[in-house]
Amino acid sequence: MDKMAGERKNTVFYGTFIHSKSLDELEYLHNTAVFVDKEGKIVAVERECDLTTALTIKVSELGWNPDVAIEAPREGQFFFPGLIDTHIHASQYPNVGIFGKSTLLDWLNKYTFPLEASLNDLDKARKVYTRVIRKTLSHGTTCAAYYATVDDLSTVLFADLCAKAGQRALVGKVCMDQMAPDWYRDESWEESIAATKRLISHVESMDSEMRLVRPVITPRFAPSCSKRLLKELGNLARETGLPVQTHISENKGEIELVRKMFPKEETGARDDSYTAVYDVYGLLTDKTILAHGIHLSEEEVEVIKQRGSKISHCPCSNSSITSGEARVRWLLEKGVGVGLGTDMSGGYSPSVLEAARSALLVSRHVAMKGDDNAKLSVEEVLYLATRGGAEVVGLEGKVGAFEVGMDWDAQLIGLCEVDDKGGVAEEEEEGNVDIFGWESWEEKVAKWLFNGDDRNTRKVWVKGRLVHVRK
Amino acid sequence: MDKMAGERKNTVFYGTFIHSKSLDELEYLHNTAVFVDKEGKIVAVERECDLTTALTIKVSELGWNPDVAIEAPREGQFFFPGLIDTHIHASQYPNVGIFGKSTLLDWLNKYTFPLEASLNDLDKARKVYTRVIRKTLSHGTTCAAYYATVDDLSTVLFADLCAKAGQRALVGKVCMDQMAPDWYRDESWEESIAATKRLISHVESMDSEMRLVRPVITPRFAPSCSKRLLKELGNLARETGLPVQTHISENKGEIELVRKMFPKEETGARDDSYTAVYDVYGLLTDKTILAHGIHLSEEEVEVIKQRGSKISHCPCSNSSITSGEARVRWLLEKGVGVGLGTDMSGGYSPSVLEAARSALLVSRHVAMKGDDNAKLSVEEVLYLATRGGAEVVGLEGKVGAFEVGMDWDAQLIGLCEVDDKGGVAEEEEEGNVDIFGWESWEEKVAKWLFNGDDRNTRKVWVKGRLVHVRK
Structure with missing residues (x-):
């Protein structure tokens, strides 16, 4: 390079x-x-x-x-x-296009966890991660909000490779201490926090010149985190001021699961909604990236807007694993910041341009339900892929256009x-x-x-x- | 070559x-x-x-x-x-990706008719058609059911170019004598028939060795044809035994238009449905390719099945210009033959592989309405792209797989x-x-x-x- x-x-x-x-x-x-x-x-x-x-x-x-x-x-x-990918699992790249007829929860167990776990082998991780970075750069992705794996050592390796390749990146060690096979999860909430801190220290000590790579606090999604882990990750976000990324409201079964696992009586949240769970644990900040947000209610969107959290819209993924059709126009009109995510390998493509194309097409499926206003234009999806993405990853005014000072x-x-x-x-x-x-x-x-x-x-x-x- | x-x-x-x-x-x-x-x-x-x-x-x-x-x-x-494209407008290739927020009827007037009309210039036609054939071959399309333009001279040129390039092709001169600008339509039904016959004579006189190129009777779609023209094209299909291709039930506005333009009292059809119009004029044969078929009723599908006509499913197009979501599983279960069409440039891509991918994704949007059975698998969409397509274009058992005799x-x-x-x-x-x-x-x-x-x-x-x- x-x-x-x-x-x-x-x-x-x-x-x-x-x-x-x-x-x-x-x-x-x-x-x-x-x-x-x-x-x-x-x-x-x-x-x-x-x-x-x-x-x-x-x-x-x-x-x-x-x-x-x-x-x-x-x-x-x-x-x-340059295009901005606001949601991508670097570790899942070898599985692009492989999802069969699965939906979120069985897709995780069948395809995703085994692959992610296998990247504990650092040689394999190096091969996969090198290829991901090369591939996304070749598609014009200058900045990406990445999930690596639960393992902090291979996540550190990934951060190093991003810095070396010169790609702007948010790098997250995936935190999950429950609802996952015992061969692929953090041993405890303490270990999850400790490993996250090790990643943060490493990233903050490196790349002193360019400052291209930043750590991001990454609870996988509510169901795979204990209440204590969510709480401690929220605390960590507050203490460090670091960005947060996670998934929200992707799949109806998942939403129901969250409702059952996190009743407001136990969490102290305002209600049983997915959004309220993250909110009560301090995970909705103005630096939070929420992937999907397909089935959010009016009330949830209002909370997200108030907190200044943003949505990563992942249309390729949402169609592939039959999650649903996010109402991007509605989110934008509510005043919530929206960017695009490839969500590899729920999404099948490493290309943000493909995500933009797909966002336009999926918006037409939303419009088919009767709201012609839902259609996104060429201009709008390219905005989401650049300036919209910049807002989502906390780089508004810094990248995404050709203006003095950027x-x-x-x-x-x-x-x-x-x-x-x-x-x-x-x-x-x-x-x-x-x-x-x-x-x-x-x-x-x-x-x-x-x-x-x-x-x-x-x-x-x-x-x-x-x-x-x-x- | x-x-x-x-x-x-x-x-x-x-x-x-x-x-x-x-x-x-x-x-x-x-x-x-x-x-x-x-x-x-x-x-x-x-x-x-x-x-x-x-x-x-x-x-x-x-x-x-x-x-x-x-x-x-x-x-x-x-x-x-090789992949089989059962519905493609060769003349529209330069417009791929250009459709804005239009739907069928305004898309035709704004983008499509002006481009098609301009191919009366044979130099321009040669440039566009050479590129289309080269492009589709490069994507593995070994056979395509093509629409050229109203002009029979440039359509003849196109047929010659297909033969020279060695691509298997059904080539249709577009017939339309109404509901189109006066600078782009057949002057009369007589002229439409005469021009179609000139194309047929030309194609039948050429390519005697390979027999790769065949003429196809091509009423654009019901609204752009007078009742007399439809009737004469039906007669021509019966007399020649040639295949027929047209559009059906793509867009709700179009369906309503057909209902108004072709009341059963005037056509003598069994009812006011789109299918009944083609049927009463003898255009539903066992060699008829019907593009789209998105909003067909149970009764219409039954008639189509009885006549042995086939459906060309064009998912890229149907999403792009917000036509709707064809229920492919339902058509297949009804026993109707289905293949895939790129429908350039309603569809944005010349690739049948992209159409297959898109068919899989759109089937998930159908499934999101509650019918999980609607999902098409990798295997199924690749079948539609090969053997399904072969059935649609009348080459069942002749191409589409690696079997002795094919x-x-x-x-x-x-x-x-x-x-x-x-x-x-x-x-x-x-x-x-x-x-x-x-x-x-x-x-x-x-x-x-x-x-x-x-x-x-x-x-x-x-x-x-x-x-x-x-x-």
């Missing part, structure tokens, strides 16, 4: 930049120069300029050494913010330009986004959303550092 | 073959030799043998010249039947084997199906279904002829 990054220079990116201006509006900046300093921060954006002028005037204005790096891709390519977390997108004979030029890598030449920019972006894959992601940067180049 | 095909020889394919044995069962044939003669027909299948023995014994038994071609891919790759319409699938360091060997083209080494064959196939794309389709054959090789 260091080889790719080379010596850090101030860099001028020049060409077309596309990013979300608001939930329903993409902004198209053409003939634009974005100035990124050695630390990876965007320090200036010059619109509608030519490169030479931008260089001669702006570089001196910024007081930069004239020896700047220039990244000016050919016309037709464009820069897009970090350069970005990707260069190239599409296939079809020639007159129906072929493509040799220097073009073939992919599935065919541009015939008459499309508007809005149409090009829609085509990319629907048929784009890692072949279209030509380069990826995190905090100014080049972390992936398509071969 | 001819260069790729080379001199035709008898060929022995050796290795792993996977195909549907029945709707819910895939058969895995390892160490198997499939003998394909110069005409592209499978003449013998030897299971559990070694290649040398198969060659020495079987070649002489078949009376073959010993100079056979051998295709024995490396372990881990497998042969799979044609060799096949693809070679390669997946990525991840090495111990999380990379893949150089000779492997990277794709998104990562194999870690511990997967069963069933799991490999599930992984291919969910993350496979054209990169995994290494070679494609139609009737024994090599028609695509992945670069």
Whole structure:
């Protein structure tokens, strides 16, 4: 990676930049120069300029050494913010696409726990985790909120690999001390907390330069945690100010289970809802990422909003294991922050672009029930994949768009330009986004959303550092 | 293409073959030799043998010249039947992914008619059609039921291009003499019939050797055809014995429109249903392909079954333009033949594998309404993509599996084997199906279904002829 990054220079990116201006509006900046300093921060954006002028005037204005790096891709390519995966189980990657006809609770026991447990073997963990990071980077994921496994040693290894690869990551050791096979759980709540603290210490001691990797407090989901463990994790969140991630309201059977396992008489919660359980244990903070949130009630959403917690919408997963259809429009209108998650391997794909496409399609299934307003647009799902995700992982205003003061977390997108004979030029890598030449920019972006894959992601940067180049 | 095909020889394919044995069962044939003669027909299948023995014994038994071609891919790759797209608009390919928030009727006027009409320009048509055929072949589509445009000249061009590329195709000139802009419709029912007959004559005069391309009678859908046109197309179907393709029951607004436009008092149909309209005009034959069939009633399905007509299920399209969720399990249990269609560009993808994946996911949305039995399995959607499709396009028993007497319409699938360091060997083209080494064959196939794309389709054959090789 260091080889790719080379010596850090101030860099001028020049060409077309596309990013979300608001939930329903993409902004198209053409003939634009974005100035990124050695630390990876965007320090200036010059619109509608030519490169030479931008260089001669702006570089001196910024007081930069004239020896700047220039990244000016050919016309037709464009820069897009890096994608943010707000919910992904790194340890489950080898199981993508393997779920049969299962739903959440049997899926966990049949497919998921055995694989996660097997990553105690650090050689296996290294192989899987290296591949996950390489794969997600290749799909333009510049930041991800990861679950690793119960084992803190392999979770530490994973954090190291993220830092080395230069991917921005929240890394969680999965906490679970009950409702799991005895070969795959924390031995006690004390051990769960101790292992989490070991991860936190490790991560805080590393990566001092980049600060890309952060620990995240990670109760798997309420049923797999004892009340004491939930309480202590809530305390830990309060003491450390660290983010929290967990699952909520994914599956009707699960919700019923929570209701039975955590009656308000025992927890002291306001009611028997899933949300109230997390709330009573102090796990709903303004840094909490709640995956799914499919079957939430009005009251639950109100509490989540008041606490400032956010929702990770995982449409691929929700369809695959028949969890349900999250009402994203409703959540947004309630004022809750929403981002997208691949939820591998409940979701079958490591690609946030696929999650965005899927979010649009699933919103149409919600609309089929009679609410046309439920439909999400191309612009909206791309917002969720970038700025929405940034809000969910606590990086609002820091990444997710091309604005002065933000970090350069970005990707260069190239599409296939079809020639007159129906072929493509040799220097073009073939992919599935065919541009015939008459499309508007809005149409090009829609085509990319629907048929784009890692072949279209030509380069990826995190905090100014080049972390992936398509071969 | 001819260069790729080379001199035709008898060929022995050796290795792993996977195909549907029945709707819910895939058969895995390892160490198997499939003998394909110069005409592209499978003449013998030897299971559990070694290649040398198969060659020495079987070649002489078949009376073959010993100079056979051998295709024995490396372990881990497998042969799979070519995929069959039972509903695709070749002319709409440049619009894939472009549909905004439209539904059927506004989508036609806003996006579809202008593009289709523009293909009267034969240079443009050649560019688009060449690309479509190349693209669908690269995704393993060995046979497709295509709609071209209203214009018979560009439709003839398209048929020629299919034949040249060696893709098996039903090619339809779109018939529509009403409810369309005056710049895009047949001038009269007489002209629609005459143009259809010109296409039929052309196709029947060409491709005398391979007989891969067939004409198909193609009323766009009831609302865009006058009663007289429907009646004459029904007559033409009866006189020629040719297959018919059209749309049915895609969208609730469309169904209501049909009810209003074709009251039984005027048509003489048994009732005001969509099905009854086609039936009264003789358009429901045992060679009729009906796309969508989302909102059909019990009575309609009964009529369709009695007539022996088939359904093309187009899940990508049905979600994209919010048409609805077809109940595939219900159709299958009623005894109606079902295949898959990409329905580009109502559907956003040229890939039948994507349609299969989508069929599985959409079946889960049907199941969410309370009928768990609605879920389609990996095996079932792959059946629909191959043998199911063969039944729909009238090639049952001729293509869709590896059985003696069938044609060799096949693809070679390669997946990525991840090495111990999380990379893949150089000779492997990277794709998104990562194999870690511990997967069963069933799991490999599930992984291919969910993350496979054209990169995994290494070679494609139609009737024994090599028609695509992945670069």
